[in-house]
Amino acid sequence: MGPRAVLLAVCLAILAVSLCSGQDSSMFVVPEHTPEPAFTLLDIYGRTVSSKDFAGRVAVVSFGATWCASCVSELKSLERLQARFPNDLLVYFVALDGRGEKDVKQFIDKHGFRVATLTDPRMAVAHEHGVRWVPVTIVVDRNGVMVARAIGPREWDGKQAVDLVQSLMKR
DSSP states (O other): OOHHHHHHHHHHHHHHHHHHSSSOSSOSSEEEEEEOOOOEEEETTSOEEEGGGGTTSEEEEEEEOTTOHHHHHTHHHHHHHHHHSTTTEEEEEEEOOTTTHHHHHHHHHHHTOOSEEEEOTTOHHHHHTTOOSSOEEEEEOTTSEEEEEEESOOOTTSHHHHHHHHHHHTO
């Protein structure tokens, strides 16, 4: 392997580690202001969930996979965030697992997760949301606008997330 190939391999390894590590910056989420793309997905019970269901509510949509350890590490904190705001907040885990709901439902049930889970095995909705790696979590305001994006795992029941959600609920 030549020096350029070694340098490229080292740079890619550093990039991969930085993208996959936890909160890799002091910023909890990156602000944005983009209308959320309309979508419809199935949940793990075969029911249809549409982004239209978000109307008038704040939503936290976490794109990940059951094979991704850092994605799975967020699920309990997402559940606790949902439990804190049961009437005003929607929280979804969108599993990008290639075999879809069959594998995802079994995983969710086996580990006792209670977060609402949708499946996007072809990653079509993930791509429409600009998701290129996992986990990525999008926060949507009451008007259907994506207002924040977190790349990498976060503690969704921590102070920063709770403050963000509360500020959006006041609008």
